[in-house]
Amino acid sequence: MTVIRSVEDFYENMAVSEACVLGKRIFKKQFYEHGQLGAADKKAFVEDIESIEWRFTLKPSTINIPKLEDDTHEYLEIAVLQVVLSAIERHTRIATVIQKAIPYPLLIFFVSGTRLALSAADKRINRADANKIVVETTYDTGWIDTAAVLPVEAAFLADFRITNFSYRNLHDFYQDAVSRIIALNCGAHSGRYVTGAGEKPKAVRLEALRQMDKLQQERVETRNKLKKEKNLGTQVGLNTRIKQLSDRIEAIRNEL
Structure with a gap:
């Protein structure tokens, strides 16, 4: 099993091709100036976030995985964001704001020193307004210190490699990422990180x-x-x- 000892080790193990690298800075004021943020949300953005980077974009032209589009879902591309934080206590609040603000599938990697947390969310098209997206369920790993990982966390970090995910379409690819977050959360209780054949339904x-x-x-x-x-x-x-x-x-x- 690959040993992950730092955030950069994690990124390297993900094995994202150069074609997917975007490296575009996103200004946090774009969220709290144009979004419907309450005072507590805006406070978290202003005080806790050091930087937001659109690190990777995964779409048919960069990763050669077909899109999926139907009456319920739009998986045309997956954006991978990195959010560097100076304080970690409010990261789930920040994740909720970002997931709601950006309508397509997001994987958000929160980073603070050697610590890492991942956020994902199931989204569907609003049945009352096809131009809007509804966030149904959010997923979060909690904070993992890559310098001192537990066995279950080590298994998750090593397994979170895009070549391990389904390439049938972007929806299935994204759900494989979600299933690994769920497996980690289950493992926090059971002590076992289980995916694949032994994995129970989501x-x-x-x-x-x-x-x-x-x-x-x-x-x-x-x-x-x-x-x-x-x-x-x-x-x-x-x-x-x-x-x-x-x-x-x-x-x-x-x-x-």
Whole structure:
């Protein structure tokens, strides 16, 4: 397995051809001057972003993958952006703004020192207005420190290589990128990075991740209630609920 020790190692391992390199700077004011940004979003853009670069453009003329266009989807090209941040806490807020502002498929690579985070989003044509795009589901890896990766993260970084993706069309290519982000998020719970033959359907994995988040949040809230509870009978009931939640979390973890 390829060893990734830096952000540049990651880019090199991606094996994007020179034909796809664009290297075009995007000014962040284009988002907050012309977009419908709230005060918190604009604050994140102004304070956290050092630079935005349209690093690669993947389209039939640069990567020789057919486009896909139908009544629901437009995959004419895939833009790969690099966003360099001075602070990392609000990167998902920034990702949401960028994904909504640019109508075609985006892979956003957030970089801060040796740390890297990837964002993707499923988009479809607005049924009420064919000129508009709706963001349906967003995906995020969370921050990965390339200088100190966990085994699951190392497997993801090595596997995120475009020659491993489907070349049938740009939609399938993009969904292969999404499936790897989902596999990483599942692996954060299970300790296993699984793609390919052993991979469960996307909808199944997403639902399992949603259930994990919901159950873990309830367990945290129940434990907090237990700390404050003085009544012995109520304490017993709360402990029983925590055990039920833990058992269910473990069962889902084993299914991932």
